Amino acid sequence: VITDRETALVEDALLDALKSDVTPLTRAARRIVQAGGKRIRPRIVLLSYCAAGGQDMSKAIPLAAAVELLHTASLIHDDINDGSALRRGIPTVNGLLGNGMALLVGDFVFAQTLQILSSLDPWALGILAAATIKLVEGETLQSINEGNAELTEEDLLEIIARKTGALFSAAAQLGALAGAAGPEQTGQLGLYGLNLGIAFQIQDDTLDLVGQPEVLGKPVDQDAQQGKANLALLHSLRCSDQLRMAFESRDAARVRAEIGRVGGIEYALGTARDYAERAKDALCHLPPSPAKQALAQLADRAWQRPA
Ligand code: IPE
Ligand code: IPE
Numbered sequence: 001v002i003t004d005r006e007t008a009l010v011e012d013a014l015l016d017a018l019k020s021d022v023t024p025l026t027r028a029a030r031r032i033v034q035a036g037g038k039r040i041r042p043r044i045v046l047l048s049y050c051a052a053g054g055q056d057m058s059k060a061i062p063l064a065a066a067v068e069l070l071h072t073a074s075l076i077h078d079d080i081n082d083g084s085a086l087r088r089g090i091p092t093v094n095g096l097l098g099n100g101m102a103l104l105v106g107d108f109v110f111a112q113t114l115q116i117l118s119s120l121d122p123w124a125l126g127i128l129a130a131a132t133i134k135l136v137e138g139e140t141l142q143s144i145n146e147g148n149a150e151l152t153e154e155d156l157l158e159i160i161a162r163k164t165g166a167l168f169s170a171a172a173q174l175g176a177l178a179g180a181a182g183p184e185q186t187g188q189l190g191l192y193g194l195n196l197g198i199a200f201q202i203q204d205d206t207l208d209l210v211g212q213p214e215v216l217g218k219p220v221d222q223d224a225q226q227g228k229a230n231l232a233l234l235h236s237l238r239c240s241d242q243l244r245m246a247f248e249s250r251d252a253a254r255v256r257a258e259i260g261r262v263g264g265i266e267y268a269l270g271t272a273r274d275y276a277e278r279a280k281d282a283l284c285h286l287p288p289s290p291a292k293q294a295l296a297q298l299a300d301r302a303w304q305r306p307a
């Protein structure tokens, strides 16, 4: 549905935005963008635009770039907070240049997002500002709850909805609005994005337990080492005292083994599947189109355990 040319236009918009005569900023920001990434959020913008009936893709491309830049800024800052050394298969900005520079590079990317938005319709700024606030709230709640084995699954899902669901939802809404969707369709696509984002984050958390760093391009076992809860863990804590001890002593290998033993991975991926189904349900009132099909496919991929 999305052509190579359109994909390339998003890439151009990303790199174009990251320009400063202070070349270390340009270099550091472009480096992390050029390292790749799945580009799922810009894809959601473009597909939602088409699914809502948008005809002129050039209207959706700056929005797609803005969403991806916001995501990139959040990753640069997230890696500072998580003390991560690897992202997209290359050293993180903080790993390479230190936390102080990474803070600035993240700010730079964020501010360039605002720059793009300043030339677009005002509703785009409103939607992305609201999503950014939720993202920061989610990251803050997660940070406050580090080491908290009593966190409820409901609270965790609320954290996930904010830190990841909100931006996915914004991406879908932006595409919809640019495609001149009415409030009903925009709301439904927003719901699609929210539920997809939740499924996606549950899957990502699960990969921290069972994935491989070479495949993911980022470290694994980090959440357990840092006492960050995830759905598989919270569910498994209910039936394993061993796990509680392993979690409290931040013993990632034992955490992983215990969660595996009591079926926590299957539980988490099952829940991700439920959210992915909800995402697909939210598409039901859209007229059939290749873009709608592609959105449904994204949801199908958000709960399966990659080999
Ligand atoms: C990473 O997002 C952070 C999460 C919300 C899990 P992505 O998995 O989309 O990261 P990239 O952009 O592909 O690197
Ligand atoms: C996602 O959280 C980060 C944001 C939503 C900003 P994670 O900390 O789980 O993401 P990764 O695992 O570092 O990609």
Ligand code: MG
Pocket: 078, 079, 082, 084
């Ligand atoms: Mg992280």
Ligand code: MG
Pocket: 204, 205, 208
């Ligand atoms: Mg993670």
